[in-house]
Amino acid sequence: MDSQLKIYNSLSKDKEVFTPLIPGRVGMYVCGPTVYNNVHLGNCRTFVSFDIIYRYLLHLGYKVRYVRNITDVGHLEGDHDTGAEDKLGKMARLEQLEPMEVAQKYTVGFHDMMKIFNTLPPNIEPRATGHIPEQIEMVQTIINNGYGYEANGSVYFDTIKFAESSGMYGKLSGRKIEDLMAESRDNLKKQDEKRHPSDFAIWIKADPEHLMRWNSPWSLGFPGWHLECSAMSTKYLGTQFDIHGGGGDLKFPHHENEVAQNFGACNCNPARTWMHGNMLLLNGKKMSKSDGNSIMPEELFTGNSAHISKGYSPMVIRFFMLQTHYRSTLDLTDEALQAAEKGYRRLMEAYASLQKMTLTGDGQRSEQDGEVAALIKGVKAEMDDDFNTPKALALLFEAVSKINSWKDGHQSMAGLGESTLSALKDLFQTFLFDIFGLKDEAAAGDNHFKTLDGLMQLVIDMRQDARTRKDWPASDKIRDTLKELSIQLKDGKEGTAWTME
RNA sequence: GGUCGGGUGGCCGAGUGGCUAGGCAGAGGUCUGCAAAACCUCGUACGGCGGUUCGAAUCCGCUCCCGACCUCCA
Numbered sequence: 001m002d003s004q005l006k007i008y009n010s011l012s013k014d015k016e017v018f019t020p021l022i023p024g025r026v027g028m029y030v031c032g033p034t035v036y037n038n039v040h041l042g043n044c045r046t047f048v049s050f051d052i053i054y055r056y057l058l059h060l061g062y063k064v065r066y067v068r069n070i071t072d073v074g075h076l077e078g079d080h081d082t083g084a085e086d087k088l089g090k091m092a093r094l095e096q097l098e099p100m101e102v103a104q105k106y107t108v109g110f111h112d113m114m115k116i117f118n119t120l121p122p123n124i125e126p127r128a129t130g131h132i133p134e135q136i137e138m139v140q141t142i143i144n145n146g147y148g149y150e151a152n153g154s155v156y157f158d159t160i161k162f163a164e165s166s167g168m169y170g171k172l173s174g175r176k177i178e179d180l181m182a183e184s185r186d187n188l189k190k191q192d193e194k195r196h197p198s199d200f201a202i203w204i205k206a207d208p209e210h211l212m213r214w215n216s217p218w219s220l221g222f223p224g225w226h227l228e229c230s231a232m233s234t235k236y237l238g239t240q241f242d243i244h245g246g247g248g249d250l251k252f253p254h255h256e257n258e259v260a261q262n263f264g265a266c267n268c269n270p271a272r273t274w275m276h277g278n279m280l281l282l283n284g285k286k287m288s289k290s291d292g293n294s295i296m297p298e299e300l301f302t303g304n305s306a307h308i309s310k311g312y313s314p315m316v317i318r319f320f321m322l323q324t325h326y327r328s329t330l331d332l333t334d335e336a337l338q339a340a341e342k343g344y345r346r347l348m349e350a351y352a353s354l355q356k357m358t359l360t361g362d363g364q365r366s367e368q369d370g371e372v373a374a375l376i377k378g379v380k381a382e383m384d385d386d387f388n389t390p391k392a393l394a395l396l397f398e399a400v401s402k403i404n405s406w407k408d409g410h411q412s413m414a415g416l417g418e419s420t421l422s423a424l425k426d427l428f429q430t431f432l433f434d435i436f437g438l439k440d441e442a443a444a445g446d447n448h449f450k451t452l453d454g455l456m457q458l459v460i461d462m463r464q465d466a467r468t469r470k471d472w473p474a475s476d477k478i479r480d481t482l483k484e485l486s487i488q489l490k491d492g493k494e495g496t497a498w499t500m501e
Numbered sequence: 502g503g504u505c506g507g508g509u510g511g512c513c514g515a516g517u518g519g520c521u522a523g524g525c526a527g528a529g530g531u532c533u534g535c536a537a538a539a540c541c542u543c544g545u546a547c548g549g550c551g552g553u554u555c556g557a558a559u560c561c562g563c564u565c566c567c568g569a570c571c572u573c574c575a
Binding site: 030031032033034039040041042043044045046047049075076087173174175176179225246247248249250251252253254276277278279280281284285286288320323324325328329330331333335336337338339340341342343344346347349388390391393394395396397398401404405407408409410411467470472475476479483488489490491492493497499 | 503504505506507512513514515516522523524525526531532533534535536537538539540541567568569570571572573574575
């Protein structure tokens with residue numbers, strides 16, 4: 001709890017020592033998906049990043065309230081926030097479903113995928129359509145405070161007024177208000193209703209064909225995108241809270257407008273720390289369906305895609321994500337995934353070896369003990385430095401070399417203290433599973449695995465007998481046949497281990 | 502065009518004013534019946550050109566290239 005956790009704040013563009021508003025507690029809001037289609041992989045990366053952040057905060061002992069919304073109304077297709085079709089409404093029309101059926105379908109799919117990636121569920125997962133009264137109330141408050149105005153049944157946020165009174169419109173995304181004002185677009189519909197081009201809709205009067213609409217003091221309509229996050233973060237975390245996160249592409253306009261709305265409603269800045277994950281690229285380019293530069297999670301698992309040579313398991317992908325800092329772009333390539341797969345296995349195998357180890361030395365501590373102790377401290381220090389998972393992982397891999405050396409007798413464990421060894425075991429257990437959220441897929445402890453392992457021990461014994469007799473054809477036949485079945489035997493000093501490839 | 506972020510060894514990726522992560526691949530070695538696995542050693546990289554400095558890949562300037570955002574996007 002007394003850690004010196006530092007977090008990079010997009011608002012100040014600097015790393016800051018993290019101090020929660022209420023000691024011991026953290027309120028964290030992360031922008032969730034708009035459930036109009038299957039989650040795509042970039043989405044998953046953002047949520048995995050924040051999952052690790054959430055897990056680490058829990059590890060530090062904070063009582064965290066993690067809120068991640070589901071947006072199921074208000075998010076429009078096309079050019080601007082008026083005159084375009086709602087994403088959910090469009091899918092509903094195309095698939096001939098109720099909008100809520102669309103939302104339900106993709107919400108379930110999203111949850112399934114989050115589970116596959118082993119992310120912890122948020123504490124509250126509010127839906128935009130479940131908070132229409134709260135949003136209407138917020139619009140009214142914004143109007144009352146003089147930051148919103150009605151025009152023809154729609155309500156707009158007055159960005160110029162906000163910029164003048166707060167001086168911070170554009171601060172989060174590094175934009176100048178003059179530039180925003182100059183960004184007038186010819187193809188903008190309903191531009192005439194706005195006082196300034198940079199103003200945005202917080203309540204939109206529905207066209208007759210619009211599927212989702214609610215009564216409000218201004219019109220039969222629906223809330224603007226951005227507003228749901230402002231209303232729901234306020235409801236569950238208060239007008240001010242600790243962390244607001246999301247993908248980097250949400251900085252503008254979504255987050256910028258959120259700040260504005262919250263300020264307009266409460267005259268205060270909502271989140272103290274803004275965190276943004278970076279993009280996932282595919283072969284050096286942003287994923288884009290229209291260019292064919294895209295891959296769905298399922299395709300990644302099955303290998304059914306022209307971009308990859310084979311399938312990769314969810315935990316390999318999670319490990320792959322951990323190897324890059326959350327604020328860096330991550331380039332997904334087949335070669336990089338292969339490297340990640342091997343690295344992930346090596347780490348898991350070393351973990352298994354470590355847990356079985358007992359001390360062989362005399363308990364006299366030597367230099368080696370100090371090295372391991374420093375390593376253990378280092379891993380935590382890296383996570384305290386803005387959740388630096390790649391560096392923490394690098395240190396764990398240094399431990400992997402040591403573990404394998406001890407195991408194969410290349411290096412003596414002499415000089416390692418009992419408490420140091422057990423701290424190292426704890427470190428692996430805690431970081432790999434509790435914080436990084438990995439699972440050991442090979443040893444996915446079900447009954448079948450137990451049976452298989454028993455069977456394998458028998459086969460290994462029989463091969464060992466053959467080897468003792470120097471019956472090389474027999475022993476090699478066992479080894480080679482298993483290899484064809486994707487089971488690899490690994491001969492070591494202490495006998496033979498096996499793994500599934 | 503505007504704004505921002507990058508260009509690191511074969512690939513992916515940390516980091517940072519001097520002690521020069523890590524993973525994967527490659528080379529050599531140890532071990533082994535052979536192999537695999539494992540371990541050890543090795544390649545001394547930071548787009549280009551200038552400048553600041555005792556010293557820069559790390560700071561500054563210029564330049565080239567790439568990406569993101571500016572419009573739906575995590």
